[in-house]
Amino acid sequence: MALPIFPTSLVGSYAQPEWLIDRSKLAGRFPPRVRAKELWRIAPEFLAEAQDDATVLAIRAQQDAGLDIITDGEIRRESYSNHFATALHGVDIDNPGTALDRSGHPNPVPRIVGPIRRPHPVEVDDLRFLRARTDRTVKMTVPGPFTMSQQAQNDHYPDAESAAMGYAAAVNAEVKDLHAAGADIVQIDEPYMQARPDAARAYGLAALNAALDGVTGTTAVHICFGYAAIIHERPEGYSFLPELAGCSADQISIETAQSGLDLGVLSDLTAKTIILGVIDLSTPEVESVELVADRARRAFGRIPAEQLVLATDCGMKYLPRTSAEGKMRALAGAARLLRG
Numbered sequence: 001m002a003l004p005i006f007p008t009s010l011v012g013s014y015a016q017p018e019w020l021i022d023r024s025k026l027a028g029r030f031p032p033r034v035r036a037k038e039l040w041r042i043a044p045e046f047l048a049e050a051q052d053d054a055t056v057l058a059i060r061a062q063q064d065a066g067l068d069i070i071t072d073g074e075i076r077r078e079s080y081s082n083h084f085a086t087a088l089h090g091v092d093i094d095n096p097g098t099a100l101d102r103s104g105h106p107n108p109v110p111r112i113v114g115p116i117r118r119p120h121p122v123e124v125d126d127l128r129f130l131r132a133r134t135d136r137t138v139k140m141t142v143p144g145p146f147t148m149s150q151q152a153q154n155d156h157y158p159d160a161e162s163a164a165m166g167y168a169a170a171v172n173a174e175v176k177d178l179h180a181a182g183a184d185i186v187q188i189d190e191p192y193m194q195a196r197p198d199a200a201r202a203y204g205l206a207a208l209n210a211a212l213d214g215v216t217g218t219t220a221v222h223i224c225f226g227y228a229a230i231i232h233e234r235p236e237g238y239s240f241l242p243e244l245a246g247c248s249a250d251q252i253s254i255e256t257a258q259s260g261l262d263l264g265v266l267s268d269l270t271a272k273t274i275i276l277g278v279i280d281l282s283t284p285e286v287e288s289v290e291l292v293a294d295r296a297r298r299a300f301g302r303i304p305a306e307q308l309v310l311a312t313d314c315g316m317k318y319l320p321r322t323s324a325e326g327k328m329r330a331l332a333g334a335a336r337l338l339r340g
Helices: 023-027 044-065 124-131 145-150 160-180 197-211 242-246 263-269 289-297 321-339
Strands: 089-100 106-117 137-143 185-189 218-222 251-255 273-279 308-312
Touching: 044 124, 044 321, 106 160, 124 137, 124 160, 137 160, 145 160, 145 197, 160 185, 160 197, 185 251, 197 242, 218 273, 242 263, 273 289, 273 321, 289 308, 289 321, 308 321
Parallel strands: 137 185, 185 218, 218 251, 251 273, 273 308
Antiparallel strands: 089 106
C-alpha cells in the first residue's frame, strides 16, 4: 500500500492481555534473555492457539485505532529479544550464563558454546499470520546482532566482536526470509548501542551492516533508552546516534517524547527516514492529539515531512491495554491533524 504523509506505527510490541501472560510477573523483573515459560497463564498444549487469538486482537486494535503500519504486537514473545535469540543453535539455554543488563543488573543469559547458527526461519510463520490478517503495510522486528551479543555469555568465540558477527549472519538470513515472505519493513532492534556506545563504535555498527548486507527490502533500526517501565531515567541525549548515518538501514527509530530529546541531532541523519517517538510510555495517561502533534512538529525543519514516521517511543508491552489503545488513537489523530 502507498502510505500517507506522516504514517503511524508501533515500534514493535503491543500490550499483551492479562489472560495470556502474568503481567505482574512480567513487570516485576528485567526482560528475560533466556526462556521464561512461567510468565504464560495458558497451559502449554493451548498456548499457541491463545497466542494466535491475542495476536488477532492486537492487529485489530492497531487497525481500529487508525495506524498505517501494523505489527503482530510481539504477542508471542516473552521479550523483544529472547524469542529469536533462544531459537539459535550454538547457545545453551538450559545451562545459562550471566551478563549485566543495561542497568548493571546481572541477568541469566544464553551461553554461547558453539558457532551461532539459525537452523530455520524463526519469525516467518508469525509474519505470514500477520500478512493474512491485514491489507495494510506490515512490519516485523528482529533483535540486533550487537544487542544479542551483549545479552549472552561468550564461551566460544575469541572475542565479543566475533560473537556479534556470528549473530549478524543469523539476523541477515532472517531479514531476507521475512522480506521474501511478504514483510514490507523489517526492523532490527539495537537498544544496546545506546547503552554501550564504545563497543557499538568499535564493532557494533559493522555487525549491524553485516546483518543488512544484501538486503533489498525496506529496513529500520530501533535504538532507545530502554523500556520506560524498567529504566525510569532518561539522559538528555543519545550517546550513540549520529553514527547510524553510516548504517545501511533506510529508517532510524528514536524516542523523543519522554526525554524531550533535542532534535538538532536529526541534522546528522537527513538521508534517513526517521521513525519519531512521540508517545510517552512512562505513564498510562493518554496524551491529547494536540500534544502529540506538537511533539511531531519539533522535527519540522530538521527532516523533510516525507521522511517522518510517527510512532511510540518504544514498545507498549508494559502498558495497560486501555492506555495502549488510547495512545494509539492519539497517535493516529495527531497524524490526521498534521496532514490537514
